[in-house]
Amino acid sequence: MPTVEQNRANWTEHTWAGQGDEWSGLWGGTESLWWGSLLPRLHAFVPTETILEIAPGFGRATQYLKDLCQHLTVVDVTERCIDACKQRFSSSSNITYYVNDGKSLNMISDHSIDVVFSFDSLVHAEPDVIKAYLSQMRRILKPNGMGFIHHSNVGGIPPFIKKIPFIRRALDQGWRSEGMTARLFQRYCEQAELQCVGQEIINRITRYPLPHDCFSLFTLPYSPWARRYRAFTNLGFAYEAAYLAKQTRLYSKSSFRTEI
Ligand SMILES: C[S@@+](CC[C@H](N)C(=O)[O-])C[C@H]1O[C@@H](n2cnc3c(N)ncnc32)[C@H](O)[C@@H]1O
Numbered sequence: 001m002p003t004v005e006q007n008r009a010n011w012t013e014h015t016w017a018g019q020g021d022e023w024s025g026l027w028g029g030t031e032s033l034w035w036g037s038l039l040p041r042l043h044a045f046v047p048t049e050t051i052l053e054i055a056p057g058f059g060r061a062t063q064y065l066k067d068l069c070q071h072l073t074v075v076d077v078t079e080r081c082i083d084a085c086k087q088r089f090s091s092s093s094n095i096t097y098y099v100n101d102g103k104s105l106n107m108i109s110d111h112s113i114d115v116v117f118s119f120d121s122l123v124h125a126e127p128d129v130i131k132a133y134l135s136q137m138r139r140i141l142k143p144n145g146m147g148f149i150h151h152s153n154v155g156g157i158p159p160f161i162k163k164i165p166f167i168r169r170a171l172d173q174g175w176r177s178e179g180m181t182a183r184l185f186q187r188y189c190e191q192a193e194l195q196c197v198g199q200e201i202i203n204r205i206t207r208y209p210l211p212h213d214c215f216s217l218f219t220l221p222y223s224p225w226a227r228r229y230r231a232f233t234n235l236g237f238a239y240e241a242a243y244l245a246k247q248t249r250l251y252s253k254s255s256f257r258t259e260i
Pocket residue numbers: 004007008011019020021054055056057058059060061075076077078081101102103119120121122124125129
C-alpha cells in the first residue's frame with residue numbers, strides 16, 4: 001500500500017482543484033515552494049539540456065522545469081494527469097509526454113537525460129517502484145547526469161512512534177509508503193550501480209519533527225557530480241516552508257495580484 005493501481009485510481013479521481021497548488025499551502029503558494037524550497041536544492045544542476053520529470057501530476061513543478069532545459073520529458077502513470085499537462089503546456093514546444101505503467105522508462109532513449117526530477121509523487125510509491133525506476137537510471141542518464149527524487153522514509157520511523165494516534169493520523173493522511181526508507185534508496189542505488197551522493201530527511205506533511213520523507217540525490221560513478229555520500233536530517237523543513245509563506249505575503253508576484 002499504496003500500489004501502482006491504487007495510485008492510478010486515486011490520482012484519476014482526485015479533484016485537482018488547484019492543479020496541484022492545493023498541496024503548496026504550507027509555503028503560501030507554489031511560487032514560494034519553487035523559488036524557496038525546490039530551486040535552492042536543484043540550482044547546481046540547471047539550466048541543462050534535458051530533464052525527465054517522473055510523475056508531474058497537473059504540472060506544478062513542470063511549469064518551471066520546462067524553462068530550465070531545452071527538452072523536458074514528463075512521465076506519469078495517470079492518463080488524466082498527462083492529458084492535463086498537454087493542455088496546460090500546449091504553447092510549449094519542448095515537452096514530450098508519456099503515460100507509463102508506473103515503473104517503466106522504456107520510452108526514454110539511452111544516455112539522453114541530464115537531470116531526473118520527482119517531487120511530492122514517489123512518496124506514494126512502494127519500494128518495488130523506486131527500485132524499478134532506479135534500475136533504469138544508469139541506462140537513461142548521460143555520463144554527467146544527476147537525479148533528485150523525493151520519496152518516503154516512513155519505514156525509517158520507529159514503530160512505537162508511528163503508533164501514537166495523532167502521528168498515525170498525520171501519516172495516514174499523507175498516504176506515504178510504509179516500507180520505503182532512505183537506507184533502502186541507498187541500497188537500490190548500489191544495486192543499480194549508481195552513487196547516492198546526498199540525502200535530506202525531512203518533515204513535510206506535519207510540523208512535528210517526524211522524519212517521514214527524504215530527498216535523495218544520485219549520479220553515475222565517475223560523473224562530475226560523484227562525491228562521498230552526505231546526509232542531513234532537516235526536521236525544520238516544514239518550518240522553513242511556514243517562514244517562506246510569510247515572505248510570500250510580502251514579495252511574491254501573486255501577492256501583487258491578489259489581496260491576501
Ligand atoms: C500528489 S500527485 C503530485 C503531482 C506533482 N508532482 C505535484 O507536485 O503537483 C502524485 C502524482 O504521482 C503520479 N504517480 C504516482 N505513482 C506513480 C508512478 N509509480 N509512476 C509515475 N507516476 C506516478 C500520480 O499519477 C500523480 O500525478
